[in-house]
Amino acid sequence: MRFEGSERYVATGDLTMAVNAAATLKRPLLIKGEPGTGKTLLAEEVATALGMPYYEWHIKSTSKAQQGLYEYDAVSRLRDSQLGDERVHDIANYIVPGPVWRAFESERPPVLLIDEIDKADIEFPNDLLRELDRMEFHVYETQQTVTARHRPVIIITSNNEKELPDAFLRRCFFHYISFPDRETMERIVQVHFPGLKGGLVREALELFFGLREMPGVKKRPSTSELLDWLKLLMAEDVDASVLRESNQEKTLPPLYGALLKNEQDTQLFERLMFMARRRRQG
Amino acid sequence: MLISFLQALREAGLRVSVTEFLTLLEALQARVTPGSVEDFYFLARACLVKDETRFDRFDQVFSAWFSGVEDIASALGADIPEEWLRRQAELSLSEAEKAELEGMGWDELMRTLRERLAEQSERHQGGNKWIGTAGRSPYGAWGYNPEGVRIGQDRSRHRRAVKVWDQRTFRNLDGDQALESRNLKLALRRLRRFAREGAGEELDLDDTIHATARRGGQLDLRMVPERHNAARVLVFFDIGGSMDDHVAICEALFSAARSEFKHLTYYYFHNCPYETLWRDATRRHADAVPTHEILHTFDPDYRVIIVGDAAMSPYEVKLPGAGVEHWNEESGETWLRRIVDTFPHLVWLNPEPSRFWDATQSNTMIREVIGERMYPLTPDGLEAAMQALNR
Numbered sequence: 001m002r003f004e005g006s007e008r009y010v011a012t013g014d015l016t017m018a019v020n021a022a023a024t025l026k027r028p029l030l031i032k033g034e035p036g037t038g039k040t041l042l043a044e045e046v047a048t049a050l051g052m053p054y055y056e057w058h059i060k061s062t063s064k065a066q067q068g069l070y071e072y073d074a075v076s077r078l079r080d081s082q083l084g085d086e087r088v089h090d091i092a093n094y095i096v097p098g099p100v101w102r103a104f105e106s107e108r109p110p111v112l113l114i115d116e117i118d119k120a121d122i123e124f125p126n127d128l129l130r131e132l133d134r135m136e137f138h139v140y141e142t143q144q145t146v147t148a149r150h151r152p153v154i155i156i157t158s159n160n161e162k163e164l165p166d167a168f169l170r171r172c173f174f175h176y177i178s179f180p181d182r183e184t185m186e187r188i189v190q191v192h193f194p195g196l197k198g199g200l201v202r203e204a205l206e207l208f209f210g211l212r213e214m215p216g217v218k219k220r221p222s223t224s225e226l227l228d229w230l231k232l233l234m235a236e237d238v239d240a241s242v243l244r245e246s247n248q249e250k251t252l253p254p255l256y257g258a259l260l261k262n263e264q265d266t267q268l269f270e271r272l273m274f275m276a277r278r279r280r281q282g
Numbered sequence: 283m284l285i286s287f288l289q290a291l292r293e294a295g296l297r298v299s300v301t302e303f304l305t306l307l308e309a310l311q312a313r314v315t316p317g318s319v320e321d322f323y324f325l326a327r328a329c330l331v332k333d334e335t336r337f338d339r340f341d342q343v344f345s346a347w348f349s350g351v352e353d354i355a356s357a358l359g360a361d362i363p364e365e366w367l368r369r370q371a372e373l374s375l376s377e378a379e380k381a382e383l384e385g386m387g388w389d390e391l392m393r394t395l396r397e398r399l400a401e402q403s404e405r406h407q408g409g410n411k412w413i414g415t416a417g418r419s420p421y422g423a424w425g426y427n428p429e430g431v432r433i434g435q436d437r438s439r440h441r442r443a444v445k446v447w448d449q450r451t452f453r454n455l456d457g458d459q460a461l462e463s464r465n466l467k468l469a470l471r472r473l474r475r476f477a478r479e480g481a482g483e484e485l486d487l488d489d490t491i492h493a494t495a496r497r498g499g500q501l502d503l504r505m506v507p508e509r510h511n512a513a514r515v516l517v518f519f520d521i522g523g524s525m526d527d528h529v530a531i532c533e534a535l536f537s538a539a540r541s542e543f544k545h546l547t548y549y550y551f552h553n554c555p556y557e558t559l560w561r562d563a564t565r566r567h568a569d570a571v572p573t574h575e576i577l578h579t580f581d582p583d584y585r586v587i588i589v590g591d592a593a594m595s596p597y598e599v600k601l602p603g604a605g606v607e608h609w610n611e612e613s614g615e616t617w618l619r620r621i622v623d624t625f626p627h628l629v630w631l632n633p634e635p636s637r638f639w640d641a642t643q644s645n646t647m648i649r650e651v652i653g654e655r656m657y658p659l660t661p662d663g664l665e666a667a668m669q670a671l672n673r
Contacts, residue, residue, distance in 0.1 A: 017324040021314045027305065032334060062483070062508070075485075075503065082501055122541075169332035170301050176334035216562070216569050 009038065009045040010180075010188045018175035019046055026151035028132050030169070032158050033177030036222025043113035043155040052153070053106050056113040057099035063120045065127030068100040069137050069146075092142050100131060101146055109150035118161040125168035132171055180223060182209065192227050193234065203243035204230060207253050211260070216268060221259040229258040250276045287347050291330065294343045298330045305329050484508050514545035516580055516625070518559065520590030521550045528633035531659055532589060535631070539587075549576065553594040554614035554648075555621060556605055573617060577624045585671045586621065586628040588652075589659070592645040593634065599647045618651045628652065629667040633659040 003019045005011035011019070022029035023046070031039045047054035057068050073094045080088045087093040097105075103112040117125060131137045135148035156172065158164065180188060182205065189201055204226075212220050221229075232255045233243075246253045250273040252266075253259070260266045284307070291298045306329040315321035323344060331340045489504035496502075517539060519532060539546055549559035549571065558570035598605060599614045622628055630648065632639065636658045639645045649656050657667040 013320070014324040014327075017315065017321055018328040021309050021325055021328055024312045024314050025305065025309055029328075030332070078501055164332075166297075170299050172332065173305075173328045174332040175328055176337065 003046055003049055006045050006049045008191060009041060010184060010191055011042075011045075012180075012184060015042075015175060015177065018173055022155075022173045023050070023153045025173075026135075026153065028154040028156055028172045030156045030158060030164075030172040030174045031177060032160055032174075034179055034220075034222060035159060036224040037177045037179060038223060039157040039177060040113065040115050042157075043111055043115075046153065046155065047111035050111075053108055053110040054113070055099050055103040055106070055110055055152075056115060058115045059117055059120045059124070061119050061121075063124065065120075065124055065131075066098075068098045068114070068128070069131065070098050070101050070139060071096045072141050095139060095141060100137075103152045104135065104146055104148040106149065106152070110152045112152045112154045114154065114156045116159060117156050118158040118164065125164050129167060129171065185223070185226070188223060189227070189230065193230055196230065196234070197240065199240040200233070200238075200243065201230075203240050203247060204233065206247055207243060208259070210247070211269070214269060214272060217260075218262050218265050219260075221261075225259055225261075229255060232258050287326075287343075290343050290347050291340070294339055296331065296336055296339060296343070302330050512545075513543055514580075514584045515539065515543045515547070516576075516584045516586045517546065517548040518555060518586070518588045518590075519548060519550050520553060520588075522552050524591055524593050525633075528591065528659075531633050535589065535659065535664075547580070551590075553590070554598050554605070554644075555588075555617050556608075556610040556614060557612065557617065573620070577620060580625075582625055582627075584625055584627070586625040587667070587671075588621075588628070588630045589633070590630070591632055591634045592630070592639075592648045592656070593642045594644045596643045596647060599644050615647070615651055618648065622652055627671050627673075628655060629670050630656040631659045631664065631667060632656055636663075 003011070003016055003023065005016065018029060019042070021027075031042060033039055043056070044054060046052075072091075073096055077088055077091075077094045099112065103110045132154065135151050136145055138145050185205060186201065189196065189205070208221065208226050208229075211217070236255065238254050242254055245251075252270065252273070256266070256269075260269060284303075288298060288303050306326055309315075309325055309329060315325050326344070327337065327340055331337060484506050486504045486506040489506070490502065493502035493504055494500065517536075519536070525532070536548070539548075549561060551559050555573060557573050559573055559576060561569045561571060599618075602611055602613050603609050605614070630652055632645075639649070639656070645656075655667075655670060657663040657670070
């Protein structure tokens with residue numbers, strides 16, 4: 001059972017190593033990297049490639065660790081008690097299992113994604129230490145202990161908004177997805193758009209990496225944005241020669257809105273291009 | 283044999299715990315890797331290093347350990363002397379050269395640095411420990427070990443190294459500094475202004491009881507929005523020149539402020555704010571923002587914190603055209619007064635101890651403009667400043 005990437009996902013050697021280590025030893029794998037480099041997608045791809053059930057838990061700034069395990073719906077119970085519902089006598093009826101619980105109860109070894117763990121409160125990872133370590137937790141209301149049938153492969157993503165506590169980091173494998181270099185990027189594009197002509201890809205990548213290296217960009221376009229842009233280019237049937245022209249003439253590339261997401265960046269780009277044009281003429 | 287690797291890592295300042303080391307052994311036992319050195323490198327990195335900013339250090343130790351160097355500490359050029367690098371770059375690169383750096387390619391950059399370092403170490407020979415080591419292996423200190431390149435290195439590593447170097451030359455404040463930022467955070471907490479905004483997500487117990495009672499026991503739930511810290515903060519940092527001595531404390535402050543306030547915007551200036559401020563200290567000219575724009579964008583409810591030592595030539599405050607870096611049409615005082623008039627909630631934090639303040643003329647002038655709202659950058663001064671901002 002080894003993960004080697006898939007038809008839809010290009011994984012570099014170091015990434016597959018980290019995934020396989022985490023899957024073999026059943027320890028959580030923490031993934032960091034620039035936005036849009038496929039952190040979240042990884043878990044889904046691992047699940048598909050290894051044929052495992054997939055559970056996801058998306059973290060928000062208001063998420064509590066408890067919500068991943070279970071929630072006690074006291075309000076429904078109160079309401080039911082007023083309506084004289086029979087269910088009210090069993091508290092277990094009001095315990096709602098969270099994603100972690102569901103993953104623990106899976107018949108086959110599952111993949112559990114904990115997405116953007118850094119969005120939550122600074123104490124959040126600490127509240128999950130025991131659960132990740134022992135793969136079990138206690139339900140206070142019903143006095144039962146839930147233990148994982150199979151230790152899940154846990155993939156955790158972080159955008160580096162907050163520092164994670166050391167105790168938490170010690171229990172994880174760690175991988176940093178660096179931004180793909182040109183060759184890897186070509187492979188990624190190939191995987192997503194197998195029919196795309198080489199000329200168009202070359203010009204598009206030229207433009208894309210040019211944009212990324214533009215000094216002072218607020219939001220640098222990422223892999224996922226490049227793919228969206230290519231999709232648009234294909235839908236609009238833009239020819240490679242148009243892109244080449246844009247590269248040479250220093251004009252805004254067609255459909256640039258897919259790459260530059262922020263007004264200031266667009267303005268900055270126009271200004272830079274204008275300067276480049278003037279320099280050439282002068 | 284692996285234990286010596288662990289020791290080497292710890293000596294190089296990577297905090298690798300025994301648990302993590304055991305995980306690595308477990309992984310090796312489980313035959314996760316087919317056995318090539320490259321695989322082992324990736325595996326060891328995934329197990330032992332949990333912070334991508336330490337990868338560089340790990341690479342150095344790894345390559346040194348694998349090529350059988352015995353004394354890793356000295357091969358590394360000891361603890362990377364960031365402080366030293368910073369000053370070194372200051373000393374050995376002129377303003378023009380610093381500007382040139384932007385345009386310089388990687389090879390060019392390395393070459394220039396190497397030359398500078400070589401010159402420098404000859405001049406001070408024997409006098410300085412850092413330079414002695416650096417003379418022997420300047421590359422180690424740059425996080426660029428030629429042997430390290432071989433292992434798992436691709437072009438992206440080079441790019442990262444340039445980035446690291448960039449961080450060392452130009453002192454953009456590092457918000458991740460953990461340095462005693464805790465007591466700063468506690469002081470900043472004083473500026474919390476809680477407000478309930480947005481969708482109701484919390485149960486309002488009192489209101490629910492009232493409403494339920496009014497309806498004769500029929501449950502009537504009332505919700506309220508959660509409380510947020512709604513304080514909005516604008517920080518102006520003085521950067522460069524005499525502020526270099528206060529970089530550490532400013533970084534700590536910056537890091538604390540960033541984690542405390544959701545609405546935090548910051549700009550940099552040099553000595554005194556003039557008609558433009560910078561979003562990014564390294565790209566002063568590309569990223570300059572007109573001060574007028576800032577005055578218009580942010581409403582007067584913003585709390586403004588200016589951080590600077592207020593030490594400059596009096597002309598820089600008083601006269602047009604006296605700015606050290608460019609020609610300013612209007613005097614610093616005019617600009618400062620505009621800022622003070624726009625934002626009634628304003629304080630100036632000064633990293634210099636307050637007993638020296640009267641010795642600088644510019645300091646007195648600035649205090650006249652802002653009206654006795656200058657506080658020393660100590661936990662106590664900060665607390666007083668936050669109280670002043672809350673008024």
